[in-house]
Amino acid sequence: MSVLGDVLQVARTDVLEHGAGLDEASILACLRVADDQLPALLALAHDVRRRWGGDAVEVEGIVSVKTGGCPEDCHFCSQSGKFESPVRAARLDVDSLVRAARETRATGATEFCIVAAVRGPDQKLLDDVASAIEAIRADGNDVQVPCSLGILTAAQVDRLVAMGVHRYNHNLETARSHFSSVVTTHSWDERWETLQLVRDAGMEVCCGGILGMGETLEQRAEFAAQLAPDEVPLNFLDPRPGTPFAPLPTMLAGDALRAIAAFRLALPRTILRFAGGRELTLGDLGTRDGLLGGINAVIVGNYLTTLGRSPAEDLALLDELRMPIKALNASL
Numbered sequence: 386m387s388v389l390g391d392v393l394q395v396a397r398t399d400v401l402e403h404g405a406g407l408d409e410a411s412i413l414a415c416l417r418v419a420d421d422q423l424p425a426l427l428a429l430a431h432d433v434r435r436r437w438g439g440d441a442v443e444v445e446g447i448v449s450v451k452t453g454g455c456p457e458d459c460h461f462c463s464q465s466g467k468f469e470s471p472v473r474a475a476r477l478d479v480d481s482l483v484r485a486a487r488e489t490r491a492t493g494a495t496e497f498c499i500v501a502a503v504r505g506p507d508q509k510l511l512d513d514v515a516s517a518i519e520a521i522r523a524d525g526n527d528v529q530v531p532c533s534l535g536i537l538t539a540a541q542v543d544r545l546v547a548m549g550v551h552r553y554n555h556n557l558e559t560a561r562s563h564f565s566s567v568v569t570t571h572s573w574d575e576r577w578e579t580l581q582l583v584r585d586a587g588m589e590v591c592c593g594g595i596l597g598m599g600e601t602l603e604q605r606a607e608f609a610a611q612l613a614p615d616e617v618p619l620n621f622l623d624p625r626p627g628t629p630f631a632p633l634p635t636m637l638a639g640d641a642l643r644a645i646a647a648f649r650l651a652l653p654r655t656i657l658r659f660a661g662g663r664e665l666t667l668g669d670l671g672t673r674d675g676l677l678g679g680i681n682a683v684i685v686g687n688y689l690t691t692l693g694r695s696p697a698e699d700l701a702l703l704d705e706l707r708m709p710i711k712a713l714n715a716s717l
């Protein structure tokens with residue numbers, strides 16, 4: 386039997402029937418499948434997603450409350466103040482956030498994630514986020530508001546819980562063994578500690594990363610095996626001008642699809658979200674293949690520093706694929 390045959394058999398029993406994720410060696414085997422075996426892998430990942438996550442797709446909008454000028458040096462990020470990049474520093478006021486939340490909810494999205502380009506939040510940023518959440522509620526908007534504000538202390542986690550933030554995004558970005566090639570101003574372990582605090586406080590953990598940052602397939606498998614959150618946003622590197630990763634090639638579409646299927650088989654119950662870079666790496670056809678290969682959540686509209694497809698295009702595709710948008714308060 387081929388290596389894929391072995392892995393598919395294991396995945397059918399362990400993942401599809403029993404809901405247990407693949408181990409690192411099996412994830413690596415998925416990442417290595419030949420092109421002619423890819424459709425079978427994607428089909429199984431889709432079955433797993435439907436069996437353990439259902440048909441619904443969670444739709445989210447994101448907004449940047451503070452853009453650019455970040456003191457960290459994540460080599461993929463055009464918001465780092467350490468690189469010459471066209472992204473200018475900017476801050477959104479509460480009224481703008483309320484408007485953006487209203488527009489997001491009007492698309493059918495149930496999540497409106499407030500993001501800031503910082504190492505971690507200061508008092509003013511947390512005060513601004515608290516005011517924004519209050520104003521969004523006062524506007525009669527029932528959208529859920531996760532946050533992504535960098536590295537947190539325990540007291541800051543408690544404050545976010547008190548604001549009603551139900552989910553916190555903090556990406557590990559890449560495998561632990563590759564992290565120092567991507568970021569030098571903080572460590573993978575510092576990120577991990579914030580995730581631990583968030584989990585201990587009872588918030589949902591959203592933690593993913595970016596593929597195509599020079600990691601080996603072994604490190605890609607390591608990364609998938611290291612993640613255990615409620616949600617994984619999967620980004621594909623969109624090499625931004627001015628950043629150290631600007632010269633890197635974009636990931637091949639086939640490799641991106643192998644990764645989607647492999648992450649789904651590693652994390653059968655997780656919300657696996659298409660995030661940045663999918664338009665560049667996968668195009669329209671690949672977006673469809675991904676949704677039929679394990680993805681069950683999307684970010685609609687624009688990303689933090691790059692443009693996405695129009696929400697209408699994504700929503701029409703979900704409709705065509707007969708995938709309902711997940712309703713508010715549906716259980717994970």
Ligand code: SF4
Pocket residue numbers: 455456457458459462463464465466501502503504535
């Ligand atoms: S990824 Fe986040 S922490 Fe890193 S440079 Fe960009 S904004 Fe700063």
